[in-house]
Amino acid sequence: MSNEICQENMKMIVDTQRCKGCGLCTFACPKKIVEIEKQERNDKGYFYAKCIDQNQCISCTRCAIMCPDCAITIRK
Numbered sequence: 068m069s070n071e072i073c074q075e076n077m078k079m080i081v082d083t084q085r086c087k088g089c090g091l092c093t094f095a096c097p098k099k100i101v102e103i104e105k106q107e108r109n110d111k112g113y114f115y116a117k118c119i120d121q122n123q124c125i126s127c128t129r130c131a132i133m134c135p136d137c138a139i140t141i142r143k
């Protein structure tokens with residue numbers, strides 16, 4: 068429930084438990100606002116991707132299309 072609340076204004080949402088930290092989405096983003104977490108890992112032990120500036124996201128979906136694990140959702 069708390070996750071849903073904090074995701075309300077987010078355009079780029081990463082399912083952190085699906086992410087394996089491959090970094091492909093970071094190269095795909097034209098705004099360079101996707102980074103791999105350096106501190107926290109998911110339950111599988113992977114550092115996961117995150118959007119560092121939701122305001123700059125243009126909802127182009129490139130990061131989501133690139134992700135081999137379908138871990139990214141984009142809201143328009």
Ligand code: SF4
Pocket residue numbers: 079095096097098099100101118123124125126127128129130131141
């Ligand atoms: S939707 Fe586009 S601008 Fe937004 S984080 Fe993904 S690649 Fe970057």
Ligand code: SF4
Pocket residue numbers: 081085086087088089090091092093115116133134135136137138139
């Ligand atoms: S492309 Fe997908 S699996 Fe790879 S780091 Fe990005 S969100 Fe995670």
